Amino acid sequence: MATKTVHVYPSEGAWAVKKGGKRAKIFVTKREAIEGARALAVREEKKSRGAQVVVHGSSGRIQELRMYGMPKVQDPPKNGRLPSGRIAKAVGKVVLERLRSEPLPPRAHSRAK
Amino acid sequence: MPTRVRSNHVFINCPFDASYRPIFDAIIFTVYALGFVARCALEEDDAAEFRFSKIERIIEGCRFGINDLSAVALDKTTGLPRFNMPLELGLFLGCKRFGLKYQSKKRCLILDSDRYRYRNFISDISGQDIHAHAGDPEQAIREVRDWLQATSKRRSLPGGGEIIEQYRRFQEDLPDICAALALEHSKLTFLDLSTTIAEWLRTSR
Numbered sequence: 001m002a003t004k005t006v007h008v009y010p011s012e013g014a015w016a017v018k019k020g021g022k023r024a025k026i027f028v029t030k031r032e033a034i035e036g037a038r039a040l041a042v043r044e045e046k047k048s049r050g051a052q053v054v055v056h057g058s059s060g061r062i063q064e065l066r067m068y069g070m071p072k073v074q075d076p077p078k079n080g081r082l083p084s085g086r087i088a089k090a091v092g093k094v095v096l097e098r099l100r101s102e103p104l105p106p107r108a109h110s111r112a113k
Numbered sequence: 114m115p116t117r118v119r120s121n122h123v124f125i126n127c128p129f130d131a132s133y134r135p136i137f138d139a140i141i142f143t144v145y146a147l148g149f150v151a152r153c154a155l156e157e158d159d160a161a162e163f164r165f166s167k168i169e170r171i172i173e174g175c176r177f178g179i180n181d182l183s184a185v186a187l188d189k190t191t192g193l194p195r196f197n198m199p200l201e202l203g204l205f206l207g208c209k210r211f212g213l214k215y216q217s218k219k220r221c222l223i224l225d226s227d228r229y230r231y232r233n234f235i236s237d238i239s240g241q242d243i244h245a246h247a248g249d250p251e252q253a254i255r256e257v258r259d260w261l262q263a264t265s266k267r268r269s270l271p272g273g274g275e276i277i278e279q280y281r282r283f284q285e286d287l288p289d290i291c292a293a294l295a296l297e298h299s300k301l302t303f304l305d306l307s308t309t310i311a312e313w314l315r316t317s318r
Binding site: 003004005007050052054056062065069070071072073074075076077078079080081082084086087088089090091092093094095097098 | 296308
C-alpha cells in the first residue's frame, strides 16, 4: 500500500520530491519542489486517496505541512518527560536518513515543466 | 468546576503491564491516526493528586472511551482478579448516565479477548458495544478504527488495512527513533510515545 506523504527535502544542493514507493524527482529550487509536491498531492486527493506534503529542513524536522483530504493529527497533552522538540528532531532525523538512503535519479528534472 | 468535554478525546482504559504493551501501543497509534487524542491515567505525574481523582477528571473530559477487559483474570500470585478496568468502565458509564447534560453524548467501546467471555464475570454490561481483539494488535486496530469511525461519523478516515500498514512501518522506525533519543522503547512514557506517534504520522503516514 502506497504511503500518503509527499516529502520535500534538501538533497545534494538541490531539492528532492519523493512519495513512498516511487522514485524521487529533483528540482533546483525549493519553491519548484513544493509546487511539484502539491500538484502530486492534489492528484492523489482527486483520486479520493488523500495525501499530505511535508517540507523537511536540513535536520529533517518539519518546516511546512499541508494536508489534502486527510484528518489532522492532533497534539497529545503536554507534560511528557521529553521535550516535544527533541522527539520531533529524532523522528525527522530518522525519516530523512531513510529518504536519503534511497538512490536519487540524475538531475534531469530541474526546471521541469 | 466541571471539565469541558472534548469531542476528539478518547479515554483509554486498559492494563499497563508489559505483556499488554503491543495492544496498548496499537490502540494509541490508531487513535492518533484517526485524528483523535488518546488520554489515560498514565499521562499525569502529579503525585499529590489521588489516582482515582485523575481518572475521574480524564473521563469527565473525554467524549469517547475504549475499555479493554481482556486482562480481567485471576492473578497467579494473589489468586484474585483485577478490577481496575471494570471499575473505570463503570465510572465512564456512570458519568454518561448521571453527569451533566452534555455528558450523555459519551460513547464507549468494550474490548475483550473473546466476544462473549464477559457473560461469565460482568454479564450486566450486555447490550453495550462489545468487540473481541483475540489478543491480536492488528485486530484491535480494526475494531477501534471501525468503532470510532462509526460512532464519530467522521468522513475521510483511513481504513483499518491502511492504519495497520502505517503501524508496521512505524514499528520499523521506532527502534531508530528510540536510538536517536538515547532511550529504550520500554522507557518511553505514555505521553512521549503519544508525541512520537503524532510526529511520525505527520512526517510518514
